Amino acid sequence: MERRAFLGLLVAHSFLISAGDAQSERLRRIAIVMNYLVDDPIGQARFASIIQSLQALGWTEGRNLTVQASWPGADLGIIQKEINELTKGPWDVVVPTSTPITRVLLKSNIKAPIVFTNVSDPVGDGFVQSLPRPGRNVTGFINYEGPLAGKWLQLLKEIDPRVNNASLLFNPDVAPRHGDYYWNAFESAAKSLGIIPTAAPVRTVDDIDEAIRKISDTPGSGLVVASDSFVGVHRAKIVASAAQHRVTTSYPFIIEGALISYGPPLTQFYSDIAPYIDKILKGAKASDLPVQVPIKVDLVINMRTAKELGLQVPATLLSRADEVIE
Structure with a gap:
């Protein structure tokens, strides 16, 4: 092979590697809507557990991830206002952390995959079609079962x-x-x-x-x-x-x-959503990920x-x- 042709292939190969690195390192945008007020220490600890679990999977804020958090608690009016704000921007994943937040989110026009947590009855509330096959680009984690x-x-x-x-x-x-x-x-x-x-x-x-x-x-x-x-x-x-x-x-x-x-230990429901977020950011469909139930x-x-x-x-x-x- 001629030297000029070889160098051309080398440059092309290097370009492909660089493009791949840029692709993997592009900022992914996640919105987390917390069912706590911003000054609640337990809420802050549970939010931190999500971030820490994502970091353990290689997602770091400022490098390949940006996270926007909102803290409406249980106030339905504030929840609606926060969801309205979220509809203004594109998201790679949206994380609602309660039944009312998930309900309002699913009624909005947000098209991003949704991974909920701290939800009790996603089938009865119409959030998913079934636990094994949730559908609707939605999945998540159940906190309590009715019995x-x-x-x-x-x-x-x-x-x-x-x-x-x-x-x-x-x-x-x-x-x-x-x-x-x-x-x-x-x-x-x-x-x-x-x-x-x-x-x-x-x-x-x-x-x-x-x-x-x-x-x-x-x-x-x-x-x-x-x-x-x-x-x-x-x-x-x-x-x-x-x-x-x-x-x-x-x-x-x-x-x-x-x-x-x-x-069940509630902190676990926040940290456990990180692997699902990771899978979705890597190409998995939320609708193909089964809804998880408490095991402890x-x-x-x-x-x-x-x-x-x-x-x-x-x-x-x-x-x-x-x-x-x-």
Whole structure:
């Protein structure tokens, strides 16, 4: 081969390599809409877990990735406003982190692949066609399954056998299926346990204290807190009100001061979405990635709170706990 021809091939080969490197290093744009307020330390920690997990997969902000975060919490008006802003720009992946955020996003004209997390009932809410084959360029991670509401009530009765009336607290505006997703299992468990079930819908912060105060007025009453984005944002208020009114309460996730909680480790749902984002950025279709369900559930008991409520926690319950806070 002539030297001139060889050098021409070498230059062409080098150009192709450079073009490939440029392709792999081009900035990909991700939008993450958080179901927390920006000053919430838990929300910040969970957002950081997404970024750290992406970094571990080779995606670094400023080099090959740019991330835009918004923090509307559970306010439907702010959620709609944030989604409207997102429609103005192209995205490689959009990550909604709650049921109401996902609902508003899917009603918008955003065409980017969607990877949701912290969503309970994506099939029932019409987000996906099925868990194995979600379709619609959407996939993600389920946080809670409806039958857990029955388990929350069983644990409440076990830790406080005096409970014969129980209320389920949720925000019908943002809860999956407006609360029915949890209510059906809650009501069924109540009947089997000889407990009178009552719904305790709340829509504002003031509603929380009023609802729990009413529950405390009835002897033998307990409270089960369902999982929705409103509850997540105002979790500290719920714990404080339950303590103030001395209401035995079970929770779906670990909260400081909570008597008993039973649910999957939520931080995992944020870090676990990184591999799905990675696959999509490398060419996979969201519709081909199955929706993932929780595989681990933790039982946590706070002995200090139990003592404050005058409860003697059964040894059988303590032996099953994944964590006991002394």
